[in-house]
Amino acid sequence: MSISLKQSLYLTKKKFFRAPQWELKMAARIFIGFLTLYFLLVFLGLGIGLFFIIRKVFPEADPISVVNQWLIYFFALDFLFRYFFQNPPVSDVKSLLIQPITKAQIIRRVMLRSLTSFFNFIPLIILLPFCIVVSKENGTTLSLWIWFIGILTLSGVNNFLIFLVNKNKRVAIGTISFIAGGYLLETYLEVPILSFFKQAFDLLYTQPLGLGIPLAVFILMWYLTEKFLKAQLYLDKGLSKKKERIIGSKLHFLDAWGPTGVLLKNDIRLIIRNIRARQVVMMGFLFLFYGLFFFTQDIYNDNPTILIFAGIFITGGFMISFGQFVPAWDSEYYSFLMGQNLPYVEYLKSKLYLLMFSVVVCTILSFPYLYFGKKTMLIIVAAGVFNFGFGSLINLFSGAYNVTPIKLNVKAKAFENTQGFNLTQMLFALPKLVLPVVVFYIPNLFFGFYAGVIGLFIAGVLGFLFKNQLLTQIEKIYQSKKYETLAAFNKNNI
Amino acid sequence: MISVESLSKTYGGVTVLDLQELVIPKxxxxGLVGNNGAGKTTFFSLLLDxxxxxxxxxxxxDIDxxxxxxxxxxxxxxxxxxYLIGYLTVEEYYQFIGRLRGKTEEEVTVFVKGFEPFFNSEVLNQKKYLRDFSKGNQKKAGIIGALIGHPEIxxxxxxxxNLDPTTQIRLKHLLKEEAEKYGTTFLISSHDLTHVTEVCERIVLLEKGVILKDIKTTASTLKELEAYFSN
Structure with missing residues (x-):
């Protein structure tokens, strides 16, 4: 007996509609649906455009051969993304263990389900249109399609490799160093390491029988994964909770700060000890590189208003990604916090300081952007001052309206990041992102660039000066929403 | 002192709690007893705002x-x-509560060490996060956490x-001792009638949100309660 697709769909449906705020989740799903569609189109466009780009840049070369040159990077990137975001679908295995189903069936189900992961569709979406275009332009050949199947198979190998690697950090670090080292050796010392892979991929194209190799590797991987999972299928093995190492236990320097320090200490621990928080914070810091998109292109460089936008993201990436889930970060124990010897305003103050501190750190880390000129750096610093004094308060204010709880130690899947997602939060993106642009744009329009920069500075300083008054107002909103927030956060507990 | 004045809570037209008057002296x-849905947790939630x-x-x-x-x-x-913070160790959790209650790190450490017999070597120095504790040890940790700084209530x-039998008995002694030494007011809800009658000086029986009995505990209280719950 196995669980039919119908039953599985039925349970999924029930879970969805009975969840708190399912209407909002519905909206979130639709939004994420569009986002996925967008990425699908991007990849599709990439697939179709790839051929023409290659023909333009390397008119003499064989397009497949050019692709082969880059494939190893693609597979390494694919591996790393899977390593960080792809989780083996084992969540409901425990309840199946004592059902009248054989272990082999359970394992097969897990493995087949893992093949439906989004990552396995990326090469398909890019390469299928690419191969169609190639066969249209250069004529269909059997070897083209054998190559296509070979590459897809190798992507499937990656899929099972993730099981076997089993979150082993050394493998991930090894992959990164191998690719980086290989690239450096190849470019600067002409040691052909990565081009070996190119030749191997070429072989797949030129020798149709070469397909046997990826197929054999895939079958071997399937077999090894099956064996590996079978050994893991016990409560005290793969299904056990891993014992975690205690990190961040010192932090005594915060003791001098009184109640705010106590709470900040907690927030730092929250960030470093919980999977979900770590993920969000990492995403926040990735925004530091956002400037590279803008500052390297002349179209944007002539338009300071757009650059302000980049500056807001660079200096406030962490603030926005972490701040939008205040107070939801504390949702698991919010009732407890509300009963502690702790005035609400102190709680909010500690969060505000954390956000402000993050802006300072991000602004300092963004100093390498000085490379793009003093004007660029000035824009970033102005955006930083705005975020520090004013943006931080807006973030805190918007948090009062986010009552979707967060499960701290649960990983969000890529493209399924609906936890704590909230439509109102999307609306609040407007003041966070558009307001600074407006604050810059209007003085800039009438009095020039520097007036716009001064406008941002003034807004930031004003926010900082009236911090306490504004905080009192924000506290009132939090107080008025206290019961609603508690009810929403406790929905899963009661 | 806790004082309740014509307190009620209604969800969608259904009254789940309706207490006319109740005073709990320092x-x-x-003790609070009653079947599921009697309003015990609702009462506590109202008390804690x-x-x-x-x-x-x-x-x-006298503070609303x-x-x-x-x-x-x-x-x-x-x-x-x-009421636990899952990603903290039990020591960090105690420091968190203690610091907010104005105690120094040292004071908190000494205070919780005093409960070692109650912990039975299963709570302190475990080098793991509270979320990885068993249900019983989580409860032990939480109860002592609530006592840090000798709050009045x-x-x-x-x-x-969820406590093992030994710890249940130790808890009874502990509650009595704390109340005697520091004049702590305890509000305890329980489904275990034997324990409640043994520990509590006064027991209020709730049924569908109203007070059915308000008893000063005597030797016959257990019988009286058992008689009610048998019906």
Whole structure:
């Protein structure tokens, strides 16, 4: 007996509609649906455009051969993304263990389900249109399609490799160093390491029988994964909770700060000890590189208003990604916090300081952007001052309206990041992102660039000066929403 | 002192709690019994200002809990595991509570060490996060957490559930001792009638949100309660 697709769909449906705020989740799903569609189109466009780009840049070369040159990077990137975001679908295995189903069936189900992961569709979406275009332009050949199947198979190998690697950090670090080292050796010392892979991929194209190799590797991987999972299928093995190492236990320097320090200490621990928080914070810091998109292109460089936008993201990436889930970060124990010897305003103050501190750190880390000129750096610093004094308060204010709880130690899947997602939060993106642009744009329009920069500075300083008054107002909103927030956060507990 | 004045809570037309008058004097060990849905947790939540009352009010030392936060220094509670911070070690959790209650790190360390017999070497120095503790040890950790800094009022929801028999007996002694030494007011809800009658000086029996009995505990109280619950 196995669980039919119908039953599985039925349970999924029930879970969805009975969840708190399912209407909002519905909206979130639709939004994420569009986002996925967008990425699908991007990849599709990439697939179709790839051929023409290659023909333009390397008119003499064989397009497949050019692709082969880059494939190893693609597979390494694919591996790393899977390593960080792809989780083996084992969540409901425990309840199946004592059902009248054989272990082999359970394992097969897990493995087949893992093949439906989004990552396995990326090469398909890019390469299928690419191969169609190639066969249209250069004529269909059997070897083209054998190559296509070979590459897809190798992507499937990656899929099972993730099981076997089993979150082993050394493998991930090894992959990164191998690719980086290989690239450096190849470019600067002409040691052909990565081009070996190119030749191997070429072989797949030129020798149709070469397909046997990826197929054999895939079958071997399937077999090894099956064996590996079978050994893991016990409560005290793969299904056990891993014992975690205690990190961040010192932090005594915060003791001098009184109640705010106590709470900040907690927030730092929250960030470093919980999977979900770590993920969000990492995403926040990735925004530091956002400037590279803008500052390297002349179209944007002539338009300071757009650059302000980049500056807001660079200096406030962490603030926005972490701040939008205040107070939801504390949702698991919010009732407890509300009963502690702790005035609400102190709680909010500690969060505000954390956000402000993050802006300072991000602004300092963004100093390498000085490379793009003093004007660029000035824009970033102005955006930083705005975020520090004013943006931080807006973030805190918007948090009062986010009552979707967060499960701290649960990983969000890529493209399924609906936890704590909230439509109102999307609306609040407007003041966070558009307001600074407006604050810059209007003085800039009438009095020039520097007036716009001064406008941002003034807004930031004003926010900082009236911090306490504004905080009192924000506290009132939090107080008025206290019961609603508690009810929403406790929905899963009661 | 806790004082309740015509307090009620209604959800969608259904009244789940309706207490006309209830005064819990300082230092009393107060027991709350009743079947599921009797309103025990609702009462505690109103007391801790976690839900909004439909009418009436609760005062703790003459402070209306809905109007001011000044009751917080006097009150502590352990209701369920959501009162723990899962990603902290138990020591960090105690320091967190202790620091907010104005105790130094040293004071907290000494204070919790005093409960080592109650912990039975299963709580302190475990080098793991509270979320990885067993249910029973989580409960032990939480109960002692609520006692840090000797708050005037301590609210415990089902403190005996999930504890092993030895710890249940130790807890009974511990509660009596704390009340005697420091004049702590305890509010305890429980489904275990034997334990409640043994520990509490006064027991209130709730049924569908109203007070059915308000008894000063005597030798015959257990029989009386058992008679009610047998029907």
């Amino acid at each position: 230092g009393e060990i107060f 976690l839900i909004e009352s439909t009418s009436g009010r609760v005062t703790i030392n 809990v809905q109007k001011s936060e000044a009751w917080k220094p006097a009150t502590a509670a352990f209701i369920d595991e959501s 301590v609210i415990l929801d089902e403190p005996f559930a």
